[in-house]
Amino acid sequence: MPDRFAEIESFVTIAQSNNLSEAARRLGLSLAxxxxxxxxLEQRLGVLLVRRNSRHFSLTDEGSLLYERAGHALTAIEEAETDLMRRSTEASGTLRIVTTIDAGRARLAPLFHEYALLHPDVTLHLETSDQPATSMIGSGHDIAICFDPPADSALMMKRLADNPRLLCAAPAYLDRRGRPSRTADLAGHNKIVVGASQGELWRRIMGGAAGWRLTLNTNDAELARAWALEGSGIGIKSLWDVQEDLENGRLEPVLPDLSLPPSTIAALYLPGQLNSPKVRSCLNFLARRLRGS
Known part of the structure; x- marks a missing residue:
């Protein structure tokens, strides 16, 4: 005995064909x-759906009602299947991304706008957070764009680009306190630090220098930039954060020949998400654009 879906599908084909023989041909079944x-189907529903004899074929009122409703349902199922199959090969649907506030506004927003123009079937939803990696867990986001992301076994990572870092300070501060010519000269300067990882980097820069200390510490990268602009000390900043400040003379490099490890710009996503064309195409686009290719 065929299942209920097969019965309904056969009935809709019969109603559309207006002829049992033609319906049998379309279904690939025998007339019997x-x-x-x-x-x-009629027996299961307890109603007559089709009036038929050797010469006449017509739907009853009940048959017309079932055909109208079942026809719409089958059409909706076919459209859903077609849409899902298209999504398996083409970027489409809603793409939810979370990143830091400063990066989202200054750098990533224009790139996402460009991506959306290239993929008109994708609806892009961008949110900002102080901790995008943490915000992604359980929030329904597809991608988190992070800087120096923490290791997390629950998330996969794609390295997008490296963001160079440098020491910098306001010209007024350097005029007042002097411009270092070697790392040992940094010992007497105020140091602006963002988080524990930068504190460790400062220790590596200073090496065995005696008497140095961290002066201003924060977890807010924009606050650290503001302190540097106000002349509070020397900070470690990524080129993304201060490129315009350097070009406009609001900040200047300190020990420009000193090589610092770059900040990693990475995308975090859940295992299996690369199977999604919208996620895969967005990550590849960002990697190309951020690396300047």
């Missing part, structure tokens, strides 16, 4: 099997 499916 097609007629049997119709009879089984």
């Amino acid at each position: 099997a097609t007629s049997r499916r119709l009879s089984q």
Whole structure:
């Protein structure tokens, strides 16, 4: 006995064909099997759906009602299947991304706008957070764009680009306190630090220098930039954060020949997400654009 879906599908084909023989041909069944499916459906529902004899074929009122509703349902199912199959090969649907506030506004927003223009079937939803990696867990985001992301076994990572870092300070501060010519000269300067990882980097820069200390510490990268602009000390900043300040003379490099490890710009995503064309295409686009290719 065919299942309920097969019975309904056969009935809709019968109603569209207006002829049992034609319906049997479309279904790939024998005339007897097609007629049997119709009879089984009528028996299960307890109503006559089709008036038929050797010369006439027409739907009853109940048959017309079932055809209208079932026809719409089958069309909706076919459209859903087609859409899902298209999404398996083409970027489409809603893409949810979370990143830091400063990066989202200054750098990533224009790139996402460009991506959206290239992929009109994708609706892009961008949010900002102080901790995008943490915000992604359980929030429904597809991608988190992070800087120096923490290791997390629950998330996969794609390295997008490296963001160079440098020491910098306001010209007024350097005029007042002097411009270092070697790392040992940094010992007497105020140091602006963002988080524990930068504190460790400062220790590596200073090496065995005696008497140095961290002066201003924060977890807010924009606050650290503001302190540097106000002349509070020397900070370690990524080129993304201060490129315009350097170009406009609001900040200047300190020990420009000193090589610092770059900040990693990475995308975090859940295992299996690369199977999604919208996620895969966005990550590849960002990697190309951030690396300047």
